[in-house]
Amino acid sequence: MLTERQLLILKVTVDDYIESAQPVGSNQLSKKSELPFSPATIRNAMADLEKMGFLEKTHTSSGRIPSQKGYRYYVDHLLTPRPLPKQDILQLQSIFDDKIAETEEVIKRSAMILSELTNYTAILLGPDVRKHTVKRLSIVPLGADSAVAIIVTDSGHVENRVFPIPPGLDPSDIEKMVNILNERLAGVSLNDLHMRLEQETLSIFRQHINRYAELFTTFRQAVVLPHEDNVYYAGKLNILKQPDFHDIHKIRSLMDVMEESKHIPMIMPAGSLGLQIRIGSENTLSAMEDCSVITVAYAIGEEQTGSIAIVGPKRMDYKRVVTLLDTLSGDLSKELTRLLRGK
Amino acid sequence: MLTERQLLILKVTVDDYIESAQPVGSNQLSKKSELPFSPATIRNAMADLEKMGFLEKTHTSSGRIPSQKGYRYYVDHLLTPRPLPKQDILQLQSIFDDKIAETEEVIKRSAMILSELTNYTAILLGPDVRKHTVKRLSIVPLGADSAVAIIVTDSGHVENRVFPIPPGLDPSDIEKMVNILNERLAGVSLNDLHMRLEQETLSIFRQHINRYAELFTTFRQAVVLPHEDNVYYAGKLNILKQPDFHDIHKIRSLMDVMEESKHIPMIMPAGSLGLQIRIGSENTLSAMEDCSVITVAYAIGEEQTGSIAIVGPKRMDYKRVVTLLDTLSGDLSKELTRLLRGK
DNA sequence: CTTAGCACTCGAACCTATAGAGTGCTAACA
DNA sequence: TGTTAGCACTCTATAGGTTCGAGTGCTAAG
Numbered sequence: 001m002l003t004e005r006q007l008l009i010l011k012v013t014v015d016d017y018i019e020s021a022q023p024v025g026s027n028q029l030s031k032k033s034e035l036p037f038s039p040a041t042i043r044n045a046m047a048d049l050e051k052m053g054f055l056e057k058t059h060t061s062s063g064r065i066p067s068q069k070g071y072r073y074y075v076d077h078l079l080t081p082r083p084l085p086k087q088d089i090l091q092l093q094s095i096f097d098d099k100i101a102e103t104e105e106v107i108k109r110s111a112m113i114l115s116e117l118t119n120y121t122a123i124l125l126g127p128d129v130r131k132h133t134v135k136r137l138s139i140v141p142l143g144a145d146s147a148v149a150i151i152v153t154d155s156g157h158v159e160n161r162v163f164p165i166p167p168g169l170d171p172s173d174i175e176k177m178v179n180i181l182n183e184r185l186a187g188v189s190l191n192d193l194h195m196r197l198e199q200e201t202l203s204i205f206r207q208h209i210n211r212y213a214e215l216f217t218t219f220r221q222a223v224v225l226p227h228e229d230n231v232y233y234a235g236k237l238n239i240l241k242q243p244d245f246h247d248i249h250k251i252r253s254l255m256d257v258m259e260e261s262k263h264i265p266m267i268m269p270a271g272s273l274g275l276q277i278r279i280g281s282e283n284t285l286s287a288m289e290d291c292s293v294i295t296v297a298y299a300i301g302e303e304q305t306g307s308i309a310i311v312g313p314k315r316m317d318y319k320r321v322v323t324l325l326d327t328l329s330g331d332l333s334k335e336l337t338r339l340l341r342g343k
Numbered sequence: 344m345l346t347e348r349q350l351l352i353l354k355v356t357v358d359d360y361i362e363s364a365q366p367v368g369s370n371q372l373s374k375k376s377e378l379p380f381s382p383a384t385i386r387n388a389m390a391d392l393e394k395m396g397f398l399e400k401t402h403t404s405s406g407r408i409p410s411q412k413g414y415r416y417y418v419d420h421l422l423t424p425r426p427l428p429k430q431d432i433l434q435l436q437s438i439f440d441d442k443i444a445e446t447e448e449v450i451k452r453s454a455m456i457l458s459e460l461t462n463y464t465a466i467l468l469g470p471d472v473r474k475h476t477v478k479r480l481s482i483v484p485l486g487a488d489s490a491v492a493i494i495v496t497d498s499g500h501v502e503n504r505v506f507p508i509p510p511g512l513d514p515s516d517i518e519k520m521v522n523i524l525n526e527r528l529a530g531v532s533l534n535d536l537h538m539r540l541e542q543e544t545l546s547i548f549r550q551h552i553n554r555y556a557e558l559f560t561t562f563r564q565a566v567v568l569p570h571e572d573n574v575y576y577a578g579k580l581n582i583l584k585q586p587d588f589h590d591i592h593k594i595r596s597l598m599d600v601m602e603e604s605k606h607i608p609m610i611m612p613a614g615s616l617g618l619q620i621r622i623g624s625e626n627t628l629s630a631m632e633d634c635s636v637i638t639v640a641y642a643i644g645e646e647q648t649g650s651i652a653i654v655g656p657k658r659m660d661y662k663r664v665v666t667l668l669d670t671l672s673g674d675l676s677k678e679l680t681r682l683l684r685g686k
Numbered sequence: 687c688t689t690a691g692c693a694c695t696c697g698a699a700c701c702t703a704t705a706g707a708g709t710g711c712t713a714a715c716a
Numbered sequence: 717t718g719t720t721a722g723c724a725c726t727c728t729a730t731a732g733g734t735t736c737g738a739g740t741g742c743t744a745a746g
Contacts (some may be wrong), residue, residue, distance in 0.1 A: 025708050033467040038720050043709070061708050061726045101489050101505040136483045140495045146444050148499045152483045156491045162444040216410040237602070240595040248591070259580070368739055381689050404695045404739050619718070 009035065009045045010054055011078040014066045020316050021243045025062030070315060071279045071292070081323050088117055092328055096335050101337055103127070103155055106130055107141035107306070108232050110332060115235025120312035121258065125268060126230035127262055130191035132157055136180045139167065139174055139219070148175070149222040153190065153256040155340065163222035166214040170284075173209045177219075180204050229261055244313035252289065257287040258311065268295045268309040275325060280314050292316050302334040308332075345395075352378065352388045353397055354421040355473030355504055355583070357409045361658050411623045414657060418620050424666050431460055435671055439678050446470070446498055446679055449680035450649070451575050453675060458578025461664055463655035464601065467613060469573035470647035480524045481564070482517055484508065490517070496533065498683065505563035509557040514554045520562075523547050528618040537567055555653050572604055587656035593633065600630040601654065611638045611652040618668060623657050635659050641672040643679040651675075 012034055016024045026042040029035050029054070035042060046064055051053045054070035057063075063169070066074065084092075095109045107124050114122040132153035139146040145167055151159045163284055183207040185193065205212035236255065244250050257263050266284045269276075275296045281289045288311070295309045308329060311320050345353070355377055359367045369385040372378050378385060389407055392398045397413035400406075409417065412645045427435075438452045452468050457465040463472045475496035484490040488510055508517070527543045528536065540563055548555035579598065588594050600606050609627045612619075618639045631654070638652045651672060653664050 023708090027708075039708095040720050040722095041718090044719090047710075057709085059727060063708065098505070101507055135485065138481065140479045142478065142495075142497065142499050146499065148495055148501060150493065150495070150501060152491055152493070154485065156485050156505040157487065158491060158493060158501065158503040160495075160715095162499040164442075164444060237595055237598055239741080240591055240598075246591070248583055248589070252580055255583075256578055292523075366739090370739075382739095383689050383691090384687090387688090390741075400740085402696060405697080480735095516722065 005037075006045050006049055007078065009042060010049055010066075011072065011074065012068060012323070013031075013049075013055065013064060014074045014078070017065050018317055021315060022327055023058055023065050025063035028063070035327065048247060054056070054237045064330055068280045068282075068314075075277050075279065075318055079322065081317055081326075082164060082319060084320075084323050084327060089325065089327070090118060092324070092331065096331070098306045101253075101339065103300070103339060104230065104232075105156070105228075106332070106336060108234075110308070110328060111234035113307070114324065114328060115238060117324060118310055118312065118317070119235070119238050119241060120310050120321070121236055122234045122266065123240050123258070123264070123311065124232045124234075125264065125307045125308040125309075126232065127155070127158060127300050127306045129159070129230060131155070131189055133187050133189050134185050134193065137178060139178050141171065141174060146314070149219060151193075151223065159190070159223075161222040163218045165218065166211060169211065169215060173211075174217070176208055177205065177212075180208070189205070194220070197223070229263055229264060231264055233258070239311075242313045244290065244315055244330075250287075253287040254291065267293060267311070268307050270307070273297055273320060275318065275329075277318065277322075292315060292318075294318070294321050294325060296325045296329045297334070300333070301340045305333075348380075349388050349392055350421065353383060353392055353413065353425035355407075356389070356398065356407065357421070357629075358394075360408050361660055364658060365644065366401055366408050371406070402430075409658075411457050411625075411657075414622045415625075418622065418661055422662055422665065424669075425662060427666050427670060431667065432670070434460060434476055439674070444477075444499070444682065446643070446682060447500070447573065448575055449675070449679060449682070450573075453576075453651070453671060454575045454577035457651070457653065457667065457671060458581060460576070460667060461653055461655065461660070462581050463582060463653050464581050464603070464658060464663070465577045465655065466607070466611065466652040467575045467577075468607065468648045468650045468652075469499075469575065470643050472500060472566070474532055474572060474647055476530050477536065478521050479530050480528060481523060482521050484514065484517060492562060494566065500632060502533070502566075504565040506561045508561065511553060512554065512558060513653075515583070516554075516558070517549055520548065520555075520558065523551070527654065537563070542564070546641075572607060574604055574607055576601070585656045587633065587658055591632075596630040597634065599626055610636060610654070613650070616640055618665060618672075628643070628648045628682065633657060635661075635662050637661070639668045639672045641675040642681070643676070644683045647683075649675075 011026045011031070012029060012074060013024050014030060016029070026039040027065055029042050030037060030039040046055060049059065050064065053067055053074055055064040056067045058065060077293065091113055095106065097111050100106055104126060107126050111122045111124045132155050134151060135154050136152045138150045139147050140150065142162070145164055146167050148160055180201055184195060184204070188196050207217055209215070236258065239245055239251060239254060245302065258267070263285060267288070272295070275294065277294050279292045283289065283291060283293060290313065291311055292314045293309055293311050295307055297305050297307045299305050308325055310325065312321070353641070355369050355372060355375060358418060359372065369382040369389060370539050372385050373380060373382040389398060390627050393400065393407065395421065396410055397406040397416055399410045401408060411551050428451045430590055432644065434456055438449065438456050445450055445468060450469050454465045454467045475498050477494060478497050479495045481493045483493065484491050485505070488507055490503055491503055523544055525531065527547070528539060548559055552558070579601065582588055582594060601610070606628060610631070615638070620635065620637050622635045625631065626634060626636060633656065636652055636654050636655055637658045640650045640651055642648050653668065
């Protein structure tokens with residue numbers, strides 16, 4: 001068990017290291033007014049903390065830095081959230097200042113502001129497009145042999161894809177097809193669209209449309225969404241500002257991993273409610289073993305969710321980021337739900 | 344005037360430095376079979392080349408590296424284009440392998456392949472969306488108070504934006520409006536859209552639609568396109584592979600500049616036909632003074648153009664990149680024009 | 687005109703000494 | 717008994733010195 005004093009010293013050590021990025025020594029600490037002890041006393045306590053695995057030395061006679069376990073304890077027990085400075089609150093609220101009507105636009109702005117406020121990298125995951133439902137389908141012919149298929153969802157999101165149409169097709173057939181599609185598929189989620197397309201409309205096409213087979217096949221291919229996940233990054237270059245990252249190779253593999261959208265689920269695991277902090281090797285990806293990631297979910301209405309992640313060095317300003325994310329996730333949920341309801 | 348031998352030695356020196364990234368010495372060069380001279384002879388020639396400003400020394404007793412003037416001369420007079428290896432040609436052609444119908448998709452893939460083939464950063468500028476013409480306008484109401492405006496262009500590009508609609512508006516009015524818009528504005532370029540909207544449709548709205556003013560105002564705001572230029576990047580992280588860039592601050596300001604789309608016109612000036620090479624400080628942006636940029640334009644049909652840029656170190660493999668860009672720009676023009684014609 | 691020879695220069699790598707920050711331990715102190 | 721002063725010790729970072737090697741410029745011989 002840790003004594004009061006040890007706790008205090010652990011906290012101050014971590015705080016100091018977070019701020020200075022330099023190993024912390026007992027002399028330095030003894031100068032702080034929170035710690036009215038002599039360097040020797042602090043040394044003893046730090047030695048204990050090291051024995052227990054909360055602190056580490058970079059070499060025999062250096063000051064100490066928090067270990068992974070040290071950060072973990074700090075985050076779990078020593079984080080005294082402090083209200084955000086007004087300046088920050090104002091800036092967070094500026095996200096919603098202009099009356100933006102688009103979910104995606106709001107999310108993009110959130111990412112930007114967040115990366116500016118933290119100086120870390122912000123990754124925002126929008127709500128899963130596949131849960132959106134079809135509001136309107138349309139097909140706009142572009143010329144003799146191609147057309148663009150457009151799907152508008154209830155959220156105002158628009159998916160579109162150009163696809164080839166069989167040559168010599170009667171334009172009125174396309175019109176018929178669009179009507180049937182809208183009649184049958186309005187309200188279907190994008191996820192089910194592909195399946196329902198066959199179930200509900202194929203037989204009707206067969207009855208009403210000449211040469212339905214070719215048209216149907218190419219259209220179906222167009223609406224299989226190899227949609228990019230809607231991930232928004234901001235402040236990718238902020239990593240380069242951190243003194244913790246000096247090794248170009250590490251930076252590269254880190255940036256590589258973050259760009260690659262297939263790694264997103266590893267960085268911000270879905271389905272976790274509330275705020276999550278992963279420190280160093282607690283991250284699944286080895287390229288991120290020197291990083292900490294803080295994630296939080298937000299909600300849009302009752303069903304849809306998105307998530308926010310901040311990626312920074314292990315030595316990140318947890319206190320500040322946690323408060324920022326807490327606030328933003330609340331605001332974002334409120335605002336986006338309001339937007340959704342309006343529709 | 345330069346002698347034959349000096350030319351040869353300049354060329355080999357630049358070639359060697361491009362390959363090795365190390366200052367080139369006379370001993371090293373004398374071992375090459377292209378240069379059957381003694382080190383002393385080569386030394387004399389190199390001393391001359393230095394006096395004339397084509398080569399530089401990093402310090403008194405070091406080997407030499409090409410100066411800006413040296414690169415310029417090399418590029419202007421000593422570049423002997425060499426046919427592309429089959430491997431590269433195959434990979435370039437793989438861009439058009441799948442029958443992709445979308446211009447944007449083709450451009451994206453080109454950027455990717457190009458950055459892979461060169462190991463530099465590729466920036467591709469798509470054709471100016473503002474020159475595309477309206478194929479179909481539509482408005483899809485999302486609920487009581489908002490709707491999404493959709494513009495499909497002749498190229499198959501889709502612009503969309505959510506905008507608020509006045510509460511209590513008659514849905515049939517929207518339908519009327521869409522009909523009028525399509526009747527009057529089909530074929531208008533996106534650039535002129537805003538102007539023509541007022542000229543051609545406002546008076547008609549006045550006659551046919553109740554409360555046209557509010558609807559018109561918000562709709563007009565929606566179709567003012569603060570469209571992102573369609574710029575596609577690939578291989579942004581390739582800079583980190585170059586041994587020339589070790590200073591994290593320089594890397595950061597370079598990456599910063601490249602991300603910011605407002606700098607794009609500075610990086611790849613429009614309106615230049617043919618292939619352009621800018622070396623070091625020939626670039627307008629000071630963040631790019633250690634880079635070379637090679638740009639080339641491509642055409643889509645008779646009117647539209649886009650451009651391709653490769654950003655790498657001054658010590659870039661000009662020969663290879665020039666050939667690659669020449670080939671790709673031709674292929675791209677052909678393929679995209681074909682795509683356009685089909686519509 | 688070319689080249690061999692040679693003295694010279696400079697950076698990179700390595701060693702050494704020193705200063706300074708920090709530690710652990712012991713003994714004195716309240 | 718817990719706290720602190722004192723002290724020897726450790727290790728890094730820095731600066732200075734030496735050596736090695738690659739490269740140069742110049743001169744004189746071929």
